[in-house]
Amino acid sequence: MEKGYLALILHAHLPYVRHGREGELAEDWLYEAITETYIPLLNIMDRLVNKGVDFRLTLNISPSLANMLDDELLQQRYKKHLEKLIELSEKEINRTAQQEEFNRLARMYNYLFKEAYYVFHDKYQNNLLRGFKEFQDRGKLEIITSAATHGYLPLIFTDEAVNAQINTGIKTYEHYFGERPKGIWLPECGFKPGLDSILADNNIRYFISSSHGILYATPRPRYGLFAPIYTPSGVAAFGRDIESSKQVWSADEGYPGDYNYREFYRDIGYDLDYDYVKEYLPSGIRKHTGLKYYKITGKTNRKEPYNPDNGREKAAEHAANFLFNRQHQIRYLSQILDRKPIVVAPYDAELFGHWWFEGPQWLEFLLEKIYYDQDDIKTITPSEYLDLYPKNQVAMPTEASWGYKGYHEVWLNGTNDWIYRHLHQAEFKMKNLADRYHYLSDPGEILYRGLNQLCRELLLAQSSDWAFIMKAGTMVDYAVFRTKKHLHNFFQLAKEIENHEIREDFLQQLEKSDNIFPRIDFKVYRSKEKLRKEG
Secondary structure, three states, X not given: OOOEEEEEEEEEOOOOOOOOOOOOHHHHHHHHHHHHHHHHHHHHHHHHHHOOOOOOEEEEEOHHHHHHHOOHHHHHHHHHHXXXXXXXXXXXXXXXXXXXXXXXXXXXXXXXXXXXXXXXXHHOOOOOHHHHHHHHHOOOEEEEEEOOXXXXXXXXXXXXXXXXXXXXXXXXXXXXXXXXXXXXXXXXXXXXXXXXXXXXXXXXXXXXXXHHHHHOOEOOOOOOOOOOEEOOOOOEEEEOOHXXXXXXXXXXXXXXXXXXXXXXXXXXXXXXXXXHHHXXXXXXXXXXXXXOOEEOOOOOOOOOEOOHHHHXXXXXXXXXXXXXXXXXXXXXXXXXXXXXXXXXXXXXXXXXXXXXOOHHHHHHHHHHHHHHOOOOEEEOOHHHHHHHOOOOOEOEOOOXXXXXXXXXXXXXXXXXXXXXXHHHHHHHHHHHHHHHOOOOOOOOOHHHHHHHHHHHHHHHHOEHHHHHHHHHOOOHHHHHHHHHHHHHHHHHHHHHHHOOOOOHHHHHHHHHHOOOOOOOOHHHHOOHHHHHHXX
């Protein structure tokens, strides 16, 4: 009989990137994640089910990511992208014919790309959402939602705009998965008191919190991080475990830094002659192709060839070590708590496979070992734990995030603070226009369409990714461009609506380029005061 539970939670999110011109660098974020993370996750779940392993995973698929995975244009572009990778890997097999170590790796990548093509195109008919839904329907996976475009909720000014992010995320989830989500991933685990009331109004059962968000809750949580608390609004908050996080995430001590693992930053897109690889660089700029031949080796620029067998052995060793530590943790906690503890281990999904090539192997080994090699721990989803323990302490989490220093500094600092006065102004304008035109009833009317497009432009401008990129200093020009573009579109279209001069060609252009959330309804922004007076 198990003494406690492990909730593995993966957060899959990418900002909405869909350009009219094929080959834009930012779209590679999606293509890389599909090949290196999402397809491997589906494959390991498939293998585990076929082996009879009982497991539970929780996966957040953000609404913006779900829209991209469902987009036919992006699906066709990804398929072409895979075809080019298969072609490149076959060229590499020929080029490295006399280099045994590299030739073996070229053949490995050729196999992986062909497998990805089969899974994507043949097995799931170009839409991976079908695969994830299948595992949810089997009871192995619990998919949760997030805010519509991953807006950083503590820095959104009005409750109406926060509600629009959350409600749109829920509606998107319902469309793709045929049911209401049980839980939500708050973007960046960003929370402030009051958000829980909006979650409760939207019938969200639980959310994931940063560690200190729970530890500094009021009153102090009796069970620390090892049981959920209920906010005063009745929404459960699960806190991120510190120990399990450090073992995987830590740059110095975490598993992904092991010298036997594959080196992410050495890629043939940079290493080989430009004329040789330029055909596979649609933008003409050197970039990652996914073919990487070296291991981390050490803190040195000299890298040794990667050995997949050694990497796999390390993944098995690290899975055993992770389980060993969780067993000791659970055994100790089970002696001092009056309930079976839960260890909540949330990670960015893209860590597994994209940044940490062996991550999916590690996860598969871990789930097998939990099932076959011990009986102290069972994997569980947060909603299953709430079913087992429906009575929990009431406490209010403190304002927090899982970002650097634990609060809002990543998304509000000297590199990006200029965006908020514009975003807040847009929020107020959207709310006022929703109140003014709430009587509209024909979704096909140009005014209705214009108001719906306003919602899309505001939501896209609010994506937390743009502020994060500005702070991180990578692709800053692109993040600034996207923020300004959506704000410009918003205010230009709002001006035309207010002046009763909507240019249909301009509106159609926006509807085509920024076509996220096709079923959105601008009335989601109506002010609470107006709704109360009418209700």
